Amino acid sequence: MNINFNQCFEWLLINEGGYVNNPEDTGGETNLGVTKKTYLNYCEKNNITPKDMHDLTKQDVGQFIELNIGMLSWGILCLLALIGVYLILRLILDRPGLLNTSKIV
Numbered sequence: 001m002n003i004n005f006n007q008c009f010e011w012l013l014i015n016e017g018g019y020v021n022n023p024e025d026t027g028g029e030t031n032l033g034v035t036k037k038t039y040l041n042y043c044e045k046n047n048i049t050p051k052d053m054h055d056l057t058k059q060d061v062g063q064f065i066e067l068n069i070g071m072l073s074w075g076i077l078c079l080l081a082l083i084g085v086y087l088i089l090r091l092i093l094d095r096p097g098l099l100n101t102s103k104i105v
Contacts, residue, residue, distance in 0.1 A: 009058075009062055009065065012033055012065075013032060013033070013058065016030075016032060016033030018031060018032065019031040019053060019054055021053075029053050030053075031053045031054065031056045031061070032056055032058065032061040033061065033065075034056065034061050034064060034065075036053050039053070039056070039064065042064055042067075042068070046067075
């Protein structure tokens with residue numbers, strides 16, 4: 001984990017605290033900012049034996065968040081690349097003479 005991630009993660013923990021299971025909260029059982037449903041999905045996808053929500057540590061949650069943020073960043077990068085390709089294609093299709101190679105000397 002890099003310094004920026006650690007700083008943000010510590011800030012998250014200040015606001016998200018520890019274990020909560022408020023019946024009025026539709027997110028359900030939560031610890032260190034991670035819901036039980038999200039944690040169980042993560043464990044299943046990564047072939048990890050899940051811990052009881054009470055037993056999650058900062059290290060467990062840090063790895064979970066860092067992996068998911070990394071995947072999100074990669075997804076955003078891919079989306080931006082696709083948007084760029086789309087815009088270039090629209091420019092070419094909207095201006096047929098743009099690629100007229102007969103003008104090249």
